[in-house]
Amino acid sequence: ELPLHPSQLKHMLKTLLKETETPQPAGVTPVPVCMTGLKVLIAEDNAVNQLVLTSLLKSIGIEATVVDNGAEAVSRVTSALSEWDIIFMDTEMPVMDGITFVKEAKKLDAYKFTPMMMLTTEAADSMKQQGRAAGATGWLVKPFDPPKLLEVTKKVLN
Numbered sequence: 611e612l613p614l615h616p617s618q619l620k621h622m623l624k625t626l627l628k629e630t631e632t633p634q635p636a637g638v639t640p641v642p643v644c645m646t647g648l649k650v651l652i653a654e655d656n657a658v659n660q661l662v663l664t665s666l667l668k669s670i671g672i673e674a675t676v677v678d679n680g681a682e683a684v685s686r687v688t689s690a691l692s693e694w695d696i697i698f699m700d701t702e703m704p705v706m707d708g709i710t711f712v713k714e715a716k717k718l719d720a721y722k723f724t725p726m727m728m729l730t731t732e733a734a735d736s737m738k739q740q741g742r743a744a745g746a747t748g749w750l751v752k753p754f755d756p757p758k759l760l761e762v763t764k765k766v767l768n
Contacts, residue, residue, distance in 0.1 A: 648695045650674040653683040655703040680706030701730040717746035725766035
């Protein structure tokens, strides 16, 4: 269940993004210039969290690709067909956890500087230290706070 009604979320995000909106014809929802066309990968094993995150990102003009675990994410980043602008990675998943994924992805030349945001229900200091050591860019704590998601996404992409 979303923490806010979709219309409230949309209004909040539009207000936060006012300075980056492109002129649109009447009746068309503005899309932030800095977010349009980004290739975003989400590795999250929980279907509700997948839906919430993809919905929040879609509301700011980002279409994301979702995989269920770190091993699938490794497959996506090693594919010659894709190069991701930002990766959101759950810390605890079956098959391969997020920290292991970040370690593997950062070994690849194409992903040494790609922002990788860890998704977690608890941002314990020890977990943050492991993530930083692996090469994670930052953290988002679940449940997702829409303004925080937008702020963090814009910050790591700048």
